[in-house]
Amino acid sequence: FPGPDHSRIPVPHVPLPPVKTPAASDSIRHYPVFWVIKLCAFCEFLIMVLGRIMPKILIVEDDPKIVEAIGKALSLSRAYVLHVARPPESALTLAIEIRPDLILLDIRLPGSDGRLILRRLKENAATQPIPVIFLTGLSGEGDRVLGLNLGADDYMVKPFGAMELLARIEAVLRRTRPQSPGHVALTAGNLRLDGADRSATLRGKRLKLQ
Numbered sequence: 001f002p003g004p005d006h007s008r009i010p011v012p013h014v015p016l017p018p019v020k021t022p023a024a025s026d027s028i029r030h031y032p033v034f035w036v037i038k039l040c041a042f043c044e045f046l047i048m049v050l051g052r053i054m055p056k057i058l059i060v061e062d063d064p065k066i067v068e069a070i071g072k073a074l075s076l077s078r079a080y081v082l083h084v085a086r087p088p089e090s091a092l093t094l095a096i097e098i099r100p101d102l103i104l105l106d107i108r109l110p111g112s113d114g115r116l117i118l119r120r121l122k123e124n125a126a127t128q129p130i131p132v133i134f135l136t137g138l139s140g141e142g143d144r145v146l147g148l149n150l151g152a153d154d155y156m157v158k159p160f161g162a163m164e165l166l167a168r169i170e171a172v173l174r175r176t177r178p179q180s181p182g183h184v185a186l187t188a189g190n191l192r193l194d195g196a197d198r199s200a201t202l203r204g205k206r207l208k209l210q
Helices: 024-028 032-053 064-074 088-098 114-123 141-149 162-176
Strands: 056-060 081-084 102-106 132-136 154-157 185-188 191-194 199-202 205-207
Touching: 056 064, 056 088, 064 081, 064 162, 088 102, 088 114, 102 114, 102 162, 114 132, 114 141, 132 141, 132 162, 141 154, 154 162
Parallel strands: 056 081, 056 102, 102 132, 132 154
Antiparallel strands: 185 191, 191 199, 199 205
């Protein structure tokens, strides 16, 4: 830089502050897609864990009103994961796929027979251990005995009350489902899933499971 006498005056070098380049992970977090992926991964984890904690029940019933009534009855107690076989003939395939803890099976089905479905369930090695409760409108002793002889664990005569259905389901599950130790719990961040009382809490607040 020239001075008044045409000599050069040195200009002091002032170092510029370093420019911080954001890390790739920081920039990614600004995109909504990142959080969507995180949420989907968390939801998959939650579904997997709840599937292990909550008993799965397969309903083989053609009457949608009865299916709805069963769903309302089960909502009065602890949380269950409900599956419905539609059509009823798919019961065996669905049972092999989801491995339910209990099957509610109607004895009278259109185009099929609950007793035949039960026989197939008990003849298949994958579904043979699954307990079955018969739902029947037949009150005759012979029909009940036949169902029990085929491998049913219990039976309910229609129409039945919600509390009786719950009591029978709980009784069968106590006999057949392995009980988790009371101290078993899974934690992911602020979410805690307790296998002892089948509850879930988020940041210390209990969540309602449906």
